[in-house]
Amino acid sequence: MTRKAAIIGGGVIGGGWAARFLLNGWDVAIFDPDPQAERKIGEVLDNARRALPALYDRALPPEGRLSWHDDLASAVADADWVQESVPETLALKHKVLGQLGALAPANAVIGSSTSGFKPSELNAEGARAIVAHPFNPVYLLPLIELVGEADTCARASTLLREVGCYPLTLRKEIDAHIADRLLEAVWRESLWLVKDGIATTEEIDEAIRMGFGIRWAQMGLFETYRIAGGEAGMKHFMSQFGPALSWPWTKLMDVPEFNDELVDLIASQSDSQSGHMTIRELERLRDDNIVGMLRALRRTGTGAGGVITAHEAALPAPLPADLPVTADRQVPTSWTDYNGHMNDAEYLRAASDATDRFIEMIGADAAYVAAGHSFFTVETHTRYLAEVHAGDRLRITTQVIEGAGKRMHLFHRMTRADGELAATVEVMLLHVDLKSRATCPPGPAVAANLSQYAAAHAGLPAEGIGRHVGERSKASPQTEPA
Amino acid sequence: MTRKAAIIGGGVIGGGWAARFLLNGWDVAIFDPDPQAERKIGEVLDNARRALPALYDRALPPEGRLSWHDDLASAVADADWVQESVPETLALKHKVLGQLGALAPANAVIGSSTSGFKPSELNAEGARAIVAHPFNPVYLLPLIELVGEADTCARASTLLREVGCYPLTLRKEIDAHIADRLLEAVWRESLWLVKDGIATTEEIDEAIRMGFGIRWAQMGLFETYRIAGGEAGMKHFMSQFGPALSWPWTKLMDVPEFNDELVDLIASQSDSQSGHMTIRELERLRDDNIVGMLRALRRTGTGAGGVITAHEAALPAPLPADLPVTADRQVPTSWTDYNGHMNDAEYLRAASDATDRFIEMIGADAAYVAAGHSFFTVETHTRYLAEVHAGDRLRITTQVIEGAGKRMHLFHRMTRADGELAATVEVMLLHVDLKSRATCPPGPAVAANLSQYAAAHAGLPAEGIGRHVGERSKASPQTEPA
Numbered sequence: 001m002t003r004k005a006a007i008i009g010g011g012v013i014g015g016g017w018a019a020r021f022l023l024n025g026w027d028v029a030i031f032d033p034d035p036q037a038e039r040k041i042g043e044v045l046d047n048a049r050r051a052l053p054a055l056y057d058r059a060l061p062p063e064g065r066l067s068w069h070d071d072l073a074s075a076v077a078d079a080d081w082v083q084e085s086v087p088e089t090l091a092l093k094h095k096v097l098g099q100l101g102a103l104a105p106a107n108a109v110i111g112s113s114t115s116g117f118k119p120s121e122l123n124a125e126g127a128r129a130i131v132a133h134p135f136n137p138v139y140l141l142p143l144i145e146l147v148g149e150a151d152t153c154a155r156a157s158t159l160l161r162e163v164g165c166y167p168l169t170l171r172k173e174i175d176a177h178i179a180d181r182l183l184e185a186v187w188r189e190s191l192w193l194v195k196d197g198i199a200t201t202e203e204i205d206e207a208i209r210m211g212f213g214i215r216w217a218q219m220g221l222f223e224t225y226r227i228a229g230g231e232a233g234m235k236h237f238m239s240q241f242g243p244a245l246s247w248p249w250t251k252l253m254d255v256p257e258f259n260d261e262l263v264d265l266i267a268s269q270s271d272s273q274s275g276h277m278t279i280r281e282l283e284r285l286r287d288d289n290i291v292g293m294l295r296a297l298r299r300t301g302t303g304a305g306g307v308i309t310a311h312e313a314a315l316p317a318p319l320p321a322d323l324p325v326t327a328d329r330q331v332p333t334s335w336t337d338y339n340g341h342m343n344d345a346e347y348l349r350a351a352s353d354a355t356d357r358f359i360e361m362i363g364a365d366a367a368y369v370a371a372g373h374s375f376f377t378v379e380t381h382t383r384y385l386a387e388v389h390a391g392d393r394l395r396i397t398t399q400v401i402e403g404a405g406k407r408m409h410l411f412h413r414m415t416r417a418d419g420e421l422a423a424t425v426e427v428m429l430l431h432v433d434l435k436s437r438a439t440c441p442p443g444p445a446v447a448a449n450l451s452q453y454a455a456a457h458a459g460l461p462a463e464g465i466g467r468h469v470g471e472r473s474k475a476s477p478q479t480e481p482a
Numbered sequence: 483m484t485r486k487a488a489i490i491g492g493g494v495i496g497g498g499w500a501a502r503f504l505l506n507g508w509d510v511a512i513f514d515p516d517p518q519a520e521r522k523i524g525e526v527l528d529n530a531r532r533a534l535p536a537l538y539d540r541a542l543p544p545e546g547r548l549s550w551h552d553d554l555a556s557a558v559a560d561a562d563w564v565q566e567s568v569p570e571t572l573a574l575k576h577k578v579l580g581q582l583g584a585l586a587p588a589n590a591v592i593g594s595s596t597s598g599f600k601p602s603e604l605n606a607e608g609a610r611a612i613v614a615h616p617f618n619p620v621y622l623l624p625l626i627e628l629v630g631e632a633d634t635c636a637r638a639s640t641l642l643r644e645v646g647c648y649p650l651t652l653r654k655e656i657d658a659h660i661a662d663r664l665l666e667a668v669w670r671e672s673l674w675l676v677k678d679g680i681a682t683t684e685e686i687d688e689a690i691r692m693g694f695g696i697r698w699a700q701m702g703l704f705e706t707y708r709i710a711g712g713e714a715g716m717k718h719f720m721s722q723f724g725p726a727l728s729w730p731w732t733k734l735m736d737v738p739e740f741n742d743e744l745v746d747l748i749a750s751q752s753d754s755q756s757g758h759m760t761i762r763e764l765e766r767l768r769d770d771n772i773v774g775m776l777r778a779l780r781r782t783g784t785g786a787g788g789v790i791t792a793h794e795a796a797l798p799a800p801l802p803a804d805l806p807v808t809a810d811r812q813v814p815t816s817w818t819d820y821n822g823h824m825n826d827a828e829y830l831r832a833a834s835d836a837t838d839r840f841i842e843m844i845g846a847d848a849a850y851v852a853a854g855h856s857f858f859t860v861e862t863h864t865r866y867l868a869e870v871h872a873g874d875r876l877r878i879t880t881q882v883i884e885g886a887g888k889r890m891h892l893f894h895r896m897t898r899a900d901g902e903l904a905a906t907v908e909v910m911l912l913h914v915d916l917k918s919r920a921t922c923p924p925g926p927a928v929a930a931n932l933s934q935y936a937a938a939h940a941g942l943p944a945e946g947i948g949r950h951v952g953e954r955s956k957a958s959p960q961t962e963p964a
Binding site: 011012088135136141142143145166168170171172174178179181182183185186187188189190193196197198199201202203204205206207208209210211212213214215216217218219220221222223224226227228230231233234235238239240263266267269270271273274279282283285286288289290292293294295296297299300302303304307333334338339340343344345348349351352353355366369374376377378379380381382383384387401402407409426427428434437465466467468469470 | 493494570617618623624625627648650652653654656660661663664665667668669670671672675678679680681683684685686687688689690691692693694695696697698699700701702703704705706708709710712713715716717720721722745748749751752753755756761764765767768770771772774775776777778779781782784785786789815816820821822825826827830831833834835837848851856858859860861862863864865866869883884889891908909910916919947948949950951952
């Protein structure tokens with residue numbers, strides 16, 4: 001049965017939560033008194049639809065139903081999750097969380113997006129909320145910090161994993177949880193650096209993203225330092241840098257005075273650093289970068305990359321069809337090129353993934369490969385028939401032209417969501433022994449599955465196969481992507 | 483004339499500097515009293531050769547000459563750059579930097595890798611060094627913090643850009659420069675979190691790499707917060723979070739006592755977090771992740787990605803040959819698959835880049851595309867003839883089979899460094915008007931260049947063209963990569 005989330009206020013953060021749930025198939029009910037809420041959250045949803053599905057090599061479930069509400073009661077009715085993201089004042093949190101506790105189903109998780117308040121503070125007047133602290137953009141970054149009652153946090157973790165998040169449950173409640181304590185330390189130090197004229201906001205950003213920021217995105221602080229310690233290990237590293245604790249390496253024994261002068265200084269430096277781009281442009285650039293880096297981390301399964309592949313494995317399989325559907329995915333911006341459409345090489349990337357999927361379907365899976373056999377591609381032929389753009393949904397069906405002995409000849413048809421045939425890809429593969437790297441017949445089970453498909457597909461048409469490049473004929477395509 | 487760098491001590495850091503210079507064509511002379519130096523630095527060089535060239539789509543210059551020295555004088559003779567990376571004690575720095583100042587050429591940059599000392603401290607006894615503070619792995623992370631005498635820093639910046647670094651020159655000297663102040667703040671806060679039992683080292687790493695670490699890798703702190711401020715802007719963001727400065731959001735008004743108990747706690751948690759991997763395995767995983775993320779950032783030219791593409795544009799062009807060389811590059815690990823070799827789709831990725839390069843060569847460059855015309859691929863055919871592995875160097879030559887009117891038929895030959903023909907890729911492209919997306923003849927200059935190549939290549943053989951997939955013939959390849 002479809003799950004339901006109720007989003008209570010919060011603009012960008014609430015919108016990010018809404019997108020995370022909605023694009024994972026949940027129904028989402030929004031209560032946000034801000035007259036601009038529908039526009040603001042709509043813009044977040046547009047960004048999310050552009051970025052989140054591009055993290056995956058398979059389609060996310062169909063979107064849930066989005067509804068807007070003027071009263072809390074109808075918003076939270078039947079909700080599995082209620083997320084409060086109102087402004088960061090304790091009195092307001094008490095009021096809203098008190099009402100939510102009374103109105104929401106007893107088994108619903110009530111999460112607060114608070115950056116700094118502890119559950120004991122949030123629930124001081126009888127509410128039953130836990131801290132569920134997300135990170136912007138909520139639809140892309142998997143981390144959710146959970147603090148509060150143990151059973152509720154456990155239920156919350158299960159639900160969050162269903163929507164591709166990484167729940168991190170704190171052992172004890174503490175002001176600002178974990179990540180914001182680190183961010184606050186860096187923020188304070190950075191304010192000093194700007195105030196003292198050591199560096200501008202842009203120089204500080206470069207000092208982060210040209211160096212340790214890239215390390216932290218994939219391993220964090222301690223594993224990075226473990227490597228720095230080298231063969232001598234973590235103790236050696238600490239003995240090296242331990243003394244620095246007593247050196248004047250930070251000004252954090254003191255706090256800069258937060259006055260208009262400092263605010264104006266930061267704001268004006270930020271304007272000259274980033275003022276040439278609108279917030280929307282910055283958001284799209286940020287999302288494209290994050291999608292690209294997370295897709296890179298998928299390769300090794302490190303950190304957030306591992307979260308995505310684990311989530312993807314749990315996504316619903318495509319519906320059955322006359323021909324097996326071997327791909328159903330959204331085109332990431334990183335697949336497009338200077339001609340403003342999907343680069344020619346990415347057509348084969350999508351087809352190659354489809355070939356892998358079909359090979360799995362006939363039983364040549366990871367275990368089969370680990371046991372020493374696989375299929376190698378010996379030849380491919382691609383006809384580019386229609387342009388494909390970032391965000392387009394691609395569906396690939398696979399037809400077996402020949403499947404006997406060690407030979408497997410496949411014919412992929414790639415269609416856009418509008419039904420247009422974007423490309424056909426012919427692939428000849430040979431079955432090989434991975435030790436000798438020489439060809440050999442597949443195992444009996446794989447051979448049987450393959451010949452079944454071959455027999456079933458034998459009668460079907462396969463327009464445009466057997467062409468060689470440059471052949472002039474009706475089947476010759478007219479224009480397509482470079 | 484070949485430049486020379488002298489590397490004075492430093493194990494992993496010195497080795498990283500050596501790799502950065504050596505792989506960019508500099509001669510490198512090493513002085514390191516550590517009896518293990520040759521092995522340690524050799525291992526860093528192995529890692530660097532595996533990772534650094536994979537950042538680029540073009541080959542780096544041929545490696546320079548590496549030499550080992552027992553005396554400072556011969557090491558620093560004729561050096562353009564002398565880099566000191568001895569242990570972090572001021573007395574030792576004074577001794578070594580004093581000798582280097584006397585022995586090194588007057589115009590040589592003398593840089594110190596110090597994490598925290600100021601130039602005024604380093605040069606207190608008459609040395610002439612500047613701070614040139616790198617970040618591990620030095621061969622991959624572009625950031626170098628420069629502090630010291632202005633003219634020397636300016637010369638240092640020029641040299642560092644030549645080897646693909648991003649020099650950041652500080653406006654004033656300060657203990658620990660910029661990045662280490664931020665790192666020290668996070669380090670101190672993290673020690674508190676572990677000491678107080680709020681989180682383990684692993685939980686802190688997850689709190690970083692599952693969330694803000696991914697943001698920082700591409701935009702840093704202030705630009706990220708500018709986005710968080712949304713339409714209301716940076717001032718709005720600061721007005722929201724300014725008050726937190728007076729809240730108990732960090733414990734940095736105090737410093738944790740650095741005793742054996744704390745060291746053991748951190749070390750044992752780090753062991754259970756990462757102890758299942760050796761340091762070498764962690765280094766290779768880190769490097770694969772960083773290469774993958776930096777290649778993703780190349781797409782948008784953001785931060786370190788922009789540094790790589792700028793550096794690449796300045797790399798030497800391939801040598802002339804009978805057929806134009808349209809690619810000469812190293813295969814990144816991310817291009818390989820579960821069969822332990824380059825994935826079939828990446829053969830077309832490499833060929834597609836080669837096609838783009840050839841299109842530039844005939845004058846259809848970025849300006850030509852911006853003016854509204856380009857070539858679209860309509861058909862490709864690939865024969866997979868030999869396996870290619872991570873780290874292999876690939877060279878592609880391009881032959882024009884047909885180049886007249888709006889048609890361009892190319893034949894790419896892809897060879898490994900051992901001369902083995904790995905693949906041939908046939909590509910048919912049509913020239914198009916980017917507004918109407920319809921075919922049309924190219925401009926006169928492009929047409930003339932193309933027909934010149936066509937005429938020059940007309941007589942040459944083109945083995946295996948005109949095949950269709952599955953065709954049975956001598957030309958049929960025997961086994962290859964999936």
